[in-house]
Amino acid sequence: MREISLDRLRTLVVIADNGSFADAARQLNLAPPTISLHIAELEARIGAPLLSRTRGQVRPTAIGETLLARARRLLADADQALDEVRRQVQGLTGRVRLGASTGAIAHLLPQALDALRGEHPGIDVEVQVLTSQASLARLREGSLDIGLVALPQEAGKGLQVTPWRRDPIMAYVPADWRPPARVTPAWLAGRALILNDSTTQLSRVTAQWFAAAGLYPEARIELNYNDAIKSLVAAGYGATLLPQEGEGAQHDLRIVRRPLRPGMWRQLGIACRQGEPERATGHVLQALARLRQ
Known part of the structure; x- marks a missing residue:
């Protein structure tokens, strides 16, 4: 069974609004036989008359009124959908x-x-x-x-x-550990560490930094949520290595941030x-x- 075309529904609406097949043809820029064909196809699909002609005036039948109410909503929804897609194509939404x-x-x-x-x-x-x-x-x-x-x-x-x-990787250390001005692999390896897990690129870079100094420390805790890691550092559970990521001044006085020697970048x-x-x-x-x- 064929679906009802929006073009046919638009023809029905325009005829009802103008009360004339001829006026609808002019408004839609279609030939009058095409307008008549649209309505004939709709009526065949519905199985009942949709328009009545009285004294030269075209009016919808009761069934036509029911279809017109639905048609107006469908056409409005279609126009809104096209407008939304058009705005997205234009980069506005x-x-x-x-x-x-x-x-x-x-x-x-x-x-x-x-x-x-x-x-x-x-x-x-x-x-x-x-x-x-x-x-x-x-x-x-x-x-x-x-x-x-x-x-x-x-x-x-x-x-x-x-x-x-390209952001520098820094050492975040509990303040009471009193870290040096620049943190080295040797200084950090002997302390409790809270690091990203092995699935991350940061973990691989960190492991290479320690390995270059012949060190292979194991993390006390592994997490992939940097703010959670910093909270644990502030609580004194360990130190970590994290990218600076454009951070401003530190607000938590329980943590000190130090550059590394040798330097490391993410x-x-x-x-x-x-x-x-x-x-x-x-x-x-x-x-x-x-x-x-």
Whole structure:
């Protein structure tokens, strides 16, 4: 059974509004036989007359009135849907799905999202806490639009990864431990450590930093939530190594932050699908690019 065409419903509405087949034909820029054919097809589909002609005036029948009420709502919904899609194509609105680590979400994204809101208030960014590998996997399957990932990464087919930021990795140490001005692997290895787990790029970089000094310490606690790690450091459970991520002055006096010797860096990249992005995604990428180091 064929579905009812929106074009046929629009013809019915315009005829009812004008009370004339001829006026409807002119308004819709259609030939009069086409207008008549539209109504004939609708009536055949419904199985009853939809319009009556009395003294040259065209009026809807009772069944026609019922269909007209539904038709007006359907046409309004269709017009609204097209307008929403058109605005999204133009980059005025849209939803962008972004994955990042907790540290990037807490300390880097707010600046980009604040600028985006001022320039493109109709764009909604849906932020998900994801590891770099999870972000890349979701980009490949199409359930993510942008991923902030730790470098290096194998982008894989259909994806591109662009270097974004290079942030120093710092030692966060309980203040009563009285750390030196620059923390070395030897000084840190003999103390309780709270580190990211082995699934993260930060864990691999940290292990290489210790290994270069011939040291292979084991973490007392492994977590992937940087703010939770800092809370444990403040409570005296151990020290950690985390990216500075553009943080300002420290507020928790129970923690001191020290640079490392030798220095260590965490590099971030922006991952997305290859090709021209949707405009909303492009606006988010531009906002992020302003935070590039």
